[in-house]
Amino acid sequence: MTASTHSVWMHIGAGSFHRAHQAWYLHRLREQGDSEWHIALSNIRDDAVPLLTSLTAQKGEYVLETVTPEGDRAYEKIRSIRTIVPWDAELKAMVAQGADAATRVIAFTVTESGYYLDNNHQLDAQHPDIQADVKGEARTLYGALTRVLLARMAAHGNPVTLLNCDNLRHNGERFRQGFLTFLSLRKEEALCAWVRDQTTSPNTMVDRITPRPTADIAPRVLKATGFRDSAPVMAESFIQWVIEDDFAAGRPALEHVGVEMVKSVLPWEEAKIRILNASHSCIAWAGTLVGQLCIHQSTQTPEIKEMAWEYVTQDVIPSLLPSPLNLEEYRDVVLARFANPWIRDTNQRVAADGLSKIPGFITPTLMERYASGETPRATAVLPALFFLFLQRWHVDALPYAYQDGALNAPELHALLSQDDALARFASDETLFGPLAHKAEFATLLQNTVAGLSEWAKLPQPVNDLGADYVSGN
Structure with missing residues (x-):
């Protein structure tokens, strides 16, 4: 050239x-x-x-x-x-x-x-x-x-x-x-x-x-x-x-x-970020909460796969139409890739940088669904999972070290120590933009966290990885 x-x-x-x-x-x-x-x-x-x-x-x-x-x-x-x-x-x-x-x-x-x-x-x-x-x-x-x-x-x-x-x-x-x-x-x-x-x-x-x-x-x-x-x-x-x-x-x-x-990468970019990247994070946070260490394990867990599938189907696809891509087919290909048992990608890697992924990958869909007059119940699952994930991090109960380039650990520990930690989380403009001031969103997130809290208390499945893999070495 x-x-x-x-x-x-x-x-x-x-x-x-x-x-x-x-x-x-x-x-x-x-x-x-x-x-x-x-x-x-x-x-x-x-x-x-x-x-x-x-x-x-x-x-x-x-x-x-x-x-x-x-x-x-x-x-x-x-x-x-x-x-x-x-x-x-x-x-x-x-x-x-x-x-x-x-x-x-x-x-x-x-x-x-x-x-x-x-x-x-x-x-x-x-x-x-x-x-x-x-x-x-x-x-x-x-x-x-x-x-x-x-x-x-x-x-x-x-x-x-x-x-x-x-x-x-x-x-x-x-x-x-x-x-x-x-x-x-x-x-x-x-x-x-x-x-x-x-x-x-x-x-x-x-x-x-x-x-x-x-x-x-x-x-x-x-x-x-x-x-x-x-x-x-x-x-x-x-x-x-x-x-x-x-x-x-x-x-x-x-x-x-x-x-x-x-000429413009926009349709591919939006599909990739909202369908693949956001779903990937959803699966990693959810899998971690029930004691899993690998993405394929978590994707093969029916309840977790359903969370990702519903998020894409109920909220993302309507937000992205019309599109030159077959979004349903793309969704299914993505979930099949995540379920690949030979990749053995870790929840630790994919769960990282959540403080940047919430506003970058997830909040736009929340905002667009509200703007279209819909309640984004399926999308609310993702920040709810991340909040529960951060609670585990706060009490040092994650099975691995959490890595996040945007993390101010003392500040986040202080927030999570408060009785109204979830309300403070929901009102964070850095994460949720204008939704941080929307009472309807705060209530939706509170109800979603409450429901997922019971699910995350399920008995932890036995993982199939040795200590070397857990450490990421």
Whole structure:
């Protein structure tokens, strides 16, 4: 797509999802003989240093194991990551790579909470991490990109695409608005103007269930391929990527490997976030409450599957019509994927970041059903489950550590210690927007929590996982 014979896709966020998704597509393109593009992999924080070290020793190569719902496994050595950007506290290597004229796309996966957006999708300027980066640090994507793009602008000023690959509604637009707000707070007027003129931020929709790697993957990889991999990754066989075709400096020919290049990603995005992502969280929170550790176990539990099915059928599908997608078919495919017993995805992974997922994935459906004159009883189950989940967290009764980038633990513990904790939860504008002031919603949530409280006291089923799996190692 460009005249260059050497183009770099720099990716920020060295997690499993990138290596099972975007890296797979670029690998497939290279396997077809189109070797113009390769990935330079980087990370903002030091938590990925062991992975980056392993990948460096393996020259960026690793094996992706995929598995179908029938249990058929396939193995593929991924070779699209040709540069491992070493981590350093000042992110000097990342800055150098991002400023290199060969780098034409800077993509990122930093999770929903990594954008620091409030319920109105505006940058939370008071968050300590944002405040630190406004003062010159680089704790967040915004701070890191500021360093990268200042260097790029000074070096040559060539345009670049800033590509959001996270599960965030209108992800390109909302990242871009947050970033421009951040630059204004930093008083980086020149860079702000350059970003407006020389970058694009297409919206995207990404989809592939990718559990955290477990210890049993590497032995299977060794047996199947003979490759002793210290950084394997595993995912479901299903994969999808939809991108708005608005790149500032050329792009790989992704349409040749199954990526859907579209004018507007909105219909796919809304279906994915509301049907897949929200249902996934519903199942994880519910399964945790009855002592289950795996998504497939919870999806195969009739009462839990029914919660997700009713949520989609009663409230989401009416909210999304008309749609170019067959939403009933999409619902059924999603639930079948969740029930895949071979993925062994954990409730811990999917339950994470609930404080961002409630406003991002769930509150829009609540609001739209009320606006259409309907009571969203099926959707209310999801925040009710999350409240019961947080109560377990509050008394240290979860079977695993809860991870949430938006969590202020002392503040949330204080809220949950109050006699009227549920009322305070329901009136949180960050979670529920205008519904926080709607008495009808507070009553609905109270009644839903009461009903689910009895259900969650059911005898806990025996799980089929060992201690290594519980720990996520």
